[in-house]
Amino acid sequence: MKVVITGAAGKIGRWTVRTILEAGHDVTASDRKLREESASKKFIQAELRDYGQVIQLLMGCDAVVHLANIPTDIRNTSQAIFENNMLVNFNILEACKDLKIQKLVWASSETVLGYPFVQEQLSYLPVDEEHPTNVRSSYAMVKLLTEQLSGMFHKLTKTEVVALRFANCYEPDEYEKIPRMHWTETEKDIQKQNAWAYCDVRDAARACLLALEKKNLGNQVFHITAPDTIMPDLSQDLAKKYFPKVTLKRDVNGHETLMAIDKAKEILGYEPLYTWRSVLNEDGSLKALPEDQLSLTSI
Numbered sequence: 001m002k003v004v005i006t007g008a009a010g011k012i013g014r015w016t017v018r019t020i021l022e023a024g025h026d027v028t029a030s031d032r033k034l035r036e037e038s039a040s041k042k043f044i045q046a047e048l049r050d051y052g053q054v055i056q057l058l059m060g061c062d063a064v065v066h067l068a069n070i071p072t073d074i075r076n077t078s079q080a081i082f083e084n085n086m087l088v089n090f091n092i093l094e095a096c097k098d099l100k101i102q103k104l105v106w107a108s109s110e111t112v113l114g115y116p117f118v119q120e121q122l123s124y125l126p127v128d129e130e131h132p133t134n135v136r137s138s139y140a141m142v143k144l145l146t147e148q149l150s151g152m153f154h155k156l157t158k159t160e161v162v163a164l165r166f167a168n169c170y171e172p173d174e175y176e177k178i179p180r181m182h183w184t185e186t187e188k189d190i191q192k193q194n195a196w197a198y199c200d201v202r203d204a205a206r207a208c209l210l211a212l213e214k215k216n217l218g219n220q221v222f223h224i225t226a227p228d229t230i231m232p233d234l235s236q237d238l239a240k241k242y243f244p245k246v247t248l249k250r251d252v253n254g255h256e257t258l259m260a261i262d263k264a265k266e267i268l269g270y271e272p273l274y275t276w277r278s279v280l281n282e283d284g285s286l287k288a289l290p291e292d293q294l295s296l297t298s299i
């Protein structure tokens with residue numbers, strides 16, 4: 001398949017380019033900034049707020065993996081995030097319509113569920129794709145609006161549109177920071193904001209590949225996370241301690257993620273392979289690193 005990957009110079013994009021290339025697809029990587037070490041030989045620098053550039057970039061491709069957005073609420077004003085992300089996402093959908101592109105896979109976010117989670121607005125745990133959305137930032141607003149726009153474009157065009165709601169992504173060399181960043185008493189409280197969900201970039205990249213290759217998906221939203229939470233505690237204990245009034249929709253085993261990935265498992269065949277537990281001991285000390293835990297930049 002001829003695939004264009006946007007946001008290819010970014011954190012998830014760099015791994016996604018490699019994964020989709022390794023699966024044998026013809027990849028054109030794109031970003032507004034250049035990244036010399038992009039795994040793809042074909043790299044087109046493009047500003048996606050400019051529709052002419054989007055059309056030229058996507059012309060002739062079979063599918064698009066769209067990852068180019070400002071990825072966070074911090075470090076940018078609400079207006080800058082809304083203006084960039086909304087226009088870019090609209091341009092990509094519009095170009096898929098105009099160019100009759102068969103498949104669009106794009107990065108939505110856990111934040112549409114209500115980040116930061118507060119007990120009163122959580123209907124149940126684990127949160128699944130049926131859970132009501134509850135946006136609290138312009139970043140999350142754009143992701144939710146794009147999910148809604150995707151439904152409209154799908155009806156208009158029959159382009160298959162797959163939104164992957166990634167949890168907070170980690171590169172392999174970032175796991176060392178977890179105890180310091182998430183396990184202290186104050187941080188534990190902050191981490192409950194997304195029900196302790198996270199995702200390894202390599203699993204995020206593989207989810208993009210699975211969504212790309214799976215046929216007849218129509219218009220879909222999937223949660224994509226690690227198999228477990230970011231905490232050493234049992235998931236049921238975390239839920240009981242930090243969200244005592246929230247009911248568990250089903251049994252939760254061991255350290256299982258509280259952002260449910262059952263739908264992605266069932267429909268996409270997604271099985272997350274990476275967890276901090278293979279890198280760190282439960283006291284936070286480092287295990288001996290297996291070779292595939294090296295960071296991309298050190299390869």
Ligand SMILES: NC(=O)c1ccc[n+]([C@@H]2O[C@H](COP(=O)([O-])OP(=O)(O)OC[C@H]3O[C@@H](n4cnc5c(N)ncnc54)[C@H](O)[C@@H]3O)[C@@H](O)[C@H]2O)c1
Pocket residue numbers: 006007008009010011012013031032033046047048049066067068069070071072084088107108109110165166167168169170
């Ligand atoms: N990293 C996470 O934890 C996380 C979690 C959930 C969702 N996401 C989403 O996944 C996607 C990728 O995130 P990331 O962490 O790799 O971000 P990143 O910032 O590392 O990469 C995003 C890339 O998009 C490019 N970009 C932004 N606006 C552009 C524009 N107007 N034209 C062309 N290129 C543009 C940037 O140059 C950047 O290289 C984003 O849509 C983000 O919202 C990320």
